[in-house]
Amino acid sequence: MCQEDQDAADAARVMAGDLSAFEGIVRRWQHRLVNLGWRFCRDRTMAEDMAQEVFLKAFRSLASFRGESAFSTWLISIAVNTYRSRLRAEGQPLLSLDPTRVFAGERGPLHDLEDHQRAEAVRRAVLTLPERYRDAIVVYYFEEKDLAAASRVLGVAEGTLKARLHRARELLKRRCASLGPRTAKPHMEES
Numbered sequence: 001m002c003q004e005d006q007d008a009a010d011a012a013r014v015m016a017g018d019l020s021a022f023e024g025i026v027r028r029w030q031h032r033l034v035n036l037g038w039r040f041c042r043d044r045t046m047a048e049d050m051a052q053e054v055f056l057k058a059f060r061s062l063a064s065f066r067g068e069s070a071f072s073t074w075l076i077s078i079a080v081n082t083y084r085s086r087l088r089a090e091g092q093p094l095l096s097l098d099p100t101r102v103f104a105g106e107r108g109p110l111h112d113l114e115d116h117q118r119a120e121a122v123r124r125a126v127l128t129l130p131e132r133y134r135d136a137i138v139v140y141y142f143e144e145k146d147l148a149a150a151s152r153v154l155g156v157a158e159g160t161l162k163a164r165l166h167r168a169r170e171l172l173k174r175r176c177a178s179l180g181p182r183t184a185k186p187h188m189e190e191s
Contacts, residue, residue: 003028003072004070004071004072006024006028007024007025007028007029007071007072007075008067008071009021010022010024010025011025011062011065011071014059014062015062015063022055022059022062025055025058025075026055029055029075030051030055033050033051033054033055033075033079034047034048034051035047036051036076036079036080036083036138036143037050037051037054037079037083039138040083040084040087040138041083041087050079050082050083050086051079053082053086054075054078054079054082057078057082058074058075058078061078069149069152070149072149073145073149073152073153076139076143076145076153077152077153077154077155080135080138080139080153080154084131084135128175129168129171129172132164133164133167133168133171134168135154136150136154136161136164136165136168137165137168139153139154140161140165147161147162
C-alpha cells in the first residue's frame with residue numbers, strides 16, 4: 001500500500017473512532033513536516049514545535065478532509081499556513097528554502113568552496129523574494145508537488161501559480177546575475 005493510501009486509510013480509521021491510527025500519520029509525516037518547518041525558520045526546535053502544531057490542527061480538523069485532494073496536499077496546506085502564521089505572530093522573518101537544492105552545481109572537492117559561496121548568495125537572494133514567490137518555490141520544487149497539487153496547497157489557480165513560479169525564477173536570475181555566471185542561472189525546469 002502506498003503512503004497516500006495508508007494516510008487515507010488511517011484518516012478514515014481515526015474518523016471512525018480508532019484514534020490510535022493517527023500515530024501512523026505522525027510516523028510517516030513527522031520528519032517531512034519538521035524539515036519543511038526548518039526551511040521556513042532555520043531553527044530545529046521551532047520547526048519541531050510547529051510540526052506538532054500542524055499535527056494537532058490536522059487531528060482536530062480531520063473531519064474536514066473529504067478526499068477531494070490527496071491527503072498530502074491537505075496536510076501540507078495546513079503546514080504552510082501554520083508556519084506562515086506562527087512566524088508572522090512571532091515577528092520572525094519568513095525563510096523558505098535550502099538554496100543548495102535550488103541550483104545544480106558541479107560536485108567535487110575543487111568546487112566545494114564555490115558551491116558554498118553560491119548557495120549563500122542564492123539564500124540571500126531568495127530571502128528577498130516576496131512571500132507569494134518564496135512559497136510557490138517551496139511547494140512546487142521542494143515538496144515536489146505537481147502544478148495542480150501545488151496550486152491547491154497554496155489556494156491559487158494553476159495559472160496564478162505558473163505566473164508566480166515564472167516571476168520568482170526571473171527575480172532570482174536578476175538578483176543573482178551580479179554574482180557571476182555560475183550563480184545567475186537557476187536550475188529549475190520551466191513549469
